[in-house]
Amino acid sequence: MTELLTSAQMRAIERAAIESGEVTGLELMERAGRGVVEAIFEEWPELAGTDADSGAGGVDRLAEEGGVAPRPAASPQDICEQKKFRAVVLCGPGNNGGDGFVVARLLKERGWEVEVFLYGDPEKLPPDALENYERWVGNRSIHKWDDNLIEDTLDECEHDLVVDAVFGTGLTRLMPDDTERTWHGFVPRVFSWHQKDRPKYVAVDIPSGICSDSGRNLEGAFPTDLTVSFHRAKIGHYLLPKGPPQGGAVWCGKVVVKDIGLKASYVAGAVRLCDPTKSTLTKFSDTHKYSHGHALILSGGPGRTGAARMAARGALRVGAGLVTLAVPPAAQAEVAAQVTAIMLRRVGDATALAKVLEDARFNAIGLGPALGLDEEAAALVATALEAGRATVLDADALTLLTQDAALFAKLHQNCVLTPHAGEFKRLFPDIAAKLEAAPLKGPAYSKVDATREAAKRAGCVVLFKGPDTVIAAPDGRCSINSAQYERAATWLATAGSGDVLTGFIAGLLARGFDPMQAAETAAWLHVECALEFGPGLIAEDLPEQLPNVLKRLLSRP
Ligand SMILES: NC(=O)C1=CN([C@@H]2O[C@H](COP(=O)(O)OP(=O)(O)OC[C@H]3O[C@@H](n4cnc5c(N)ncnc54)[C@H](OP(=O)(O)O)[C@@H]3O)[C@@H](O)[C@H]2O)[C@@H](O)CC1
Ligand SMILES: Nc1ncnc2c1ncn2[C@@H]1O[C@H](COP(=O)(O)OP(=O)(O)O)[C@@H](O)[C@H]1O
Numbered sequence: 001m002t003e004l005l006t007s008a009q010m011r012a013i014e015r016a017a018i019e020s021g022e023v024t025g026l027e028l029m030e031r032a033g034r035g036v037v038e039a040i041f042e043e044w045p046e047l048a049g050t051d052a053d054s055g056a057g058g059v060d061r062l063a064e065e066g067g068v069a070p071r072p073a074a075s076p077q078d079i080c081e082q083k084k085f086r087a088v089v090l091c092g093p094g095n096n097g098g099d100g101f102v103v104a105r106l107l108k109e110r111g112w113e114v115e116v117f118l119y120g121d122p123e124k125l126p127p128d129a130l131e132n133y134e135r136w137v138g139n140r141s142i143h144k145w146d147d148n149l150i151e152d153t154l155d156e157c158e159h160d161l162v163v164d165a166v167f168g169t170g171l172t173r174l175m176p177d178d179t180e181r182t183w184h185g186f187v188p189r190v191f192s193w194h195q196k197d198r199p200k201y202v203a204v205d206i207p208s209g210i211c212s213d214s215g216r217n218l219e220g221a222f223p224t225d226l227t228v229s230f231h232r233a234k235i236g237h238y239l240l241p242k243g244p245p246q247g248g249a250v251w252c253g254k255v256v257v258k259d260i261g262l263k264a265s266y267v268a269g270a271v272r273l274c275d276p277t278k279s280t281l282t283k284f285s286d287t288h289k290y291s292h293g294h295a296l297i298l299s300g301g302p303g304r305t306g307a308a309r310m311a312a313r314g315a316l317r318v319g320a321g322l323v324t325l326a327v328p329p330a331a332q333a334e335v336a337a338q339v340t341a342i343m344l345r346r347v348g349d350a351t352a353l354a355k356v357l358e359d360a361r362f363n364a365i366g367l368g369p370a371l372g373l374d375e376e377a378a379a380l381v382a383t384a385l386e387a388g389r390a391t392v393l394d395a396d397a398l399t400l401l402t403q404d405a406a407l408f409a410k411l412h413q414n415c416v417l418t419p420h421a422g423e424f425k426r427l428f429p430d431i432a433a434k435l436e437a438a439p440l441k442g443p444a445y446s447k448v449d450a451t452r453e454a455a456k457r458a459g460c461v462v463l464f465k466g467p468d469t470v471i472a473a474p475d476g477r478c479s480i481n482s483a484q485y486e487r488a489a490t491w492l493a494t495a496g497s498g499d500v501l502t503g504f505i506a507g508l509l510a511r512g513f514d515p516m517q518a519a520e521t522a523a524w525l526h527v528e529c530a531l532e533f534g535p536g537l538i539a540e541d542l543p544e545q546l547p548n549v550l551k552r553l554l555s556r557p
């Protein structure tokens, strides 16, 4: 699985590499800037042009005029007279700005017309950024930050590119909001999504204003088409905090990670991006059906059996050897008419469930979807938890846990809880409040922090749903299953899809996956199934996509 880093982890890796003498900060900055330029041309080859088209090797007209650095900026009209690719590079007061100066220089070397604006004092730039500032101003113009001039420059003639290198992983507080500027006003004026023939917007490392650890929008983030990060993606690229203002992945556009020559080393405690390997699925492939386990899925009463039937089908398709639906007697005929490979057991109450669970071959339980919220349902949850089996709890089972502290206390390390945002808030109201509170500084409290805290409190795996599903174990392991960017599958948010996920987890638990691995693998397969089917998907379709999805996964080299 790919690691996603925090800003502190990234800084530690950078520091270790520099201290070991294997690289200098200046070299890293040069590679970062080069990586951004490479990514721009890979994304929009039309911007790479040919030497002749782009005027590469062309002489800086301002330099020809004999100015000395730093010279007064050219007026927007002056700039528009030339037919070249044009970029505006917005640089900030730290090393993110330093990367911006490198990008500006490299574009200039290719013949681009480049206007650079610096937010902050040159004298206060950190050393590597200062060095690149000086390399840039050696014979070129630079503008002191001026909202109006930036807007005029972009208005006066067509630009091909705006590079956002204002703040990166060092964003420590809310976006500046002083008497001279409010970023909330500046950003919508300059970063117009709707403008005809608008420039491409590219963020260096992360869109300025987005907290790289949490994805939270520290008010006034710059929305971009492409975000180019370095060494590893950051957690904030993959979280999608709710607005207003919305954050994270919404502003990144697309994330490309460029290698800057830092050694890949294990980072203790790093969050991972879910992407199971072939071996994850094959390592439990014995031949006998009982060696693939037996999942028991609890059904609701008459007229409420569909959710459990879908979960059971999911469990069977994901490879549980056997799946049995535990059905209240009044719903038996309804269920029997609709299932074939799935078996039935009459389970009228908690005593009957306890009897069924005397059979040790039932090694995994899935319960909650349409189970009901009455005392009988609560007794079923208690009995299931007391059995100590690998158990996934969803929907009504989660609501029941919120109503009874003694029931919550029965959770054990073989459980998986699968709340959506509403259920999470009911289960962990204080944690949800921290997540909902407006962030005042970076690094801000994130969905990763919230899920880790919830898992620790519950003493079991928590899978916090959404397009940015976060999965955490009490020991701190944590991963994100992303349904964003190239895995965007908004149509997965359809009634009953969560019930199928419960079934996938139960099936994998039955196959012997540990709870964290079952939750991660199921969440990943769930999105793959949605992508396989495409728009128009209904929940029943999800299990039917598994054969193709698994075939593809298992045929990977
Ligand atoms: N790590 C690596 O391996 C590599 C890192 N690289 C690059 O370095 C970037 C990180 O650089 P960085 O640490 O200098 O932080 P950065 O984002 O430039 O900002 C710091 C400046 O912003 C200021 N500031 C903060 N918040 C503010 C606010 N709200 N409003 C106003 N000011 C605010 C803050 O001020 P201070 O808090 O110090 O007062 C400080 O001056 C990283 O994203 C990547 O692009 C690459 O070169 C290659 C390898
Ligand atoms: N925008 C989205 N893109 C992709 N998946 C989503 C999105 N919104 C929700 N999901 C997923 O859809 C499923 C919905 O589950 P849930 O909320 O329990 O619905 P239900 O109770 O109808 O089954 C979850 O797996 C969740 O992660």
Ligand SMILES: [K+]
Binding pocket: 096, 164, 165, 166, 167, 168, 203, 204, 205, 206, 207, 208
């Ligand atoms: K940036």
